Amino acid sequence: MRIVVQSDAFDLGAEVDAMRQGRTDIGAIASFVGLARDMNDGSGVAAMTLEHYPGMTEKALARLVDAAASRWTLLDVTVIHRVGRLLPGDPIVLVAVAASHRGEAFAACEFIMDYLKTQAPFWKKEETPAGDRWVEARASDDAAAARWNQP
């Protein structure tokens, strides 16, 4: 398990290669990269700055990964989240999950992303033509996380 909060860019290929290096038991690696877009809520976005809660952030991400690992049989998980100022097109977050079978890898990867969106203490501030604005939390993110609690 690898959990990192950093301002530098990450390398998806290198992270996934590191997961599978020297192993022959992994059948599936599902991964996700979230990127900064040039538009949000109908407005152009020139840049964004990600603030976080140092100390709690790493704990919160580890809890998400533990929750996924208790729900599915996982072989490895990597979560990297960037902080600081990012431009449109820049990668923000990486989640990669290795498992024996694809169903578990896909489910755990999406689960971690859905909970990260509602549980991990990051906040985005966007630079728009009308000035800076804090991004508001979305009800759709709460709904995405809540569906994992259904039977």
Add this chain to the structure above:
Amino acid sequence: MRIVVQSDAFDLGAEVDAMRQGRTDIGAIASFVGLARDMNDGSGVAAMTLEHYPGMTEKALARLVDAAASRWTLLDVTVIHRVGRLLPGDPIVLVAVAASHRGEAFAACEFIMDYLKTQAPFWKKEETPAGDRWVEARASDDAAAARWNQP
């Protein structure tokens, strides 16, 4: 859209970087890599050979991608499937889907993999201690594909 059948290894990082290069409208890239395992159906596997139906394969993969693109709003899709002899740990298949939002990217990526498993003309032959054997199709793969037809 990029669909390739090849014997060479692929580079996940390079494929995903190529999708996002020069774009600022992508918010999410979900990707999947399937790998050859050293065990299957309770038996050790020393190597596998992937056979396909040249001509139909590319058409079948394009149809899967079209079906996904008609169901979700996608910005780009890459599918690469290897053929020939592979060793445990070797990547077999890559599916990467770019979209504005993560729900669509995840769903389309998993949809393409589920249908690839039941619709694309590839066949695996495994080298085991008891001799060579053709892998049998799994009922669980039919079930995974069928769930996308539910309302």
Add this chain to the structure above:
Amino acid sequence: MRLHVLYFARLRERFGVAEETLDFAGTTAADLVAVLQARGGAWAEELGGGRAFRVAVNQDIVALDAALPDQAEVAIFPPVTGG
């Protein structure tokens, strides 16, 4: 009519043939399967109902009642196992 018939994977190995060109007097994919099955041996075992197989006509998977056009490329193969 004339058909170009391809076999893949386990069927190719069990039949000992990868492709053949046939003169065919029937109409549907099921008619062709019946002709092949009548060859006996591995043909009867694999196509006689005990094991699953798929038929593609001009590179699209079809149901057994599909009509075969003249000069069609017909492929018969086991359920797929890629990915």
Add this chain to the structure above:
Amino acid sequence: MRLHVLYFARLRERFGVAEETLDFAGTTAADLVAVLQARGGAWAEELGGGRAFRVAVNQDIVALDAALPDQAEVAIFPPVTGG
């Protein structure tokens, strides 16, 4: 008891303070929120019920009825928006 209180994102900006150490006579997170809200201005606007906020105690998100231990690190912040 003594509490170390942190504010993040919009709340940090609106309150004009990132952290403070408080002597606190109450028991629960709700009691602390009531004390802060009574400061008026942005404090009343942000914590007065009209806008959503979250409270973490020693780096775990808690409900408002959670008891605050002495020397706790309490953080108050808007709903998160990372990822």
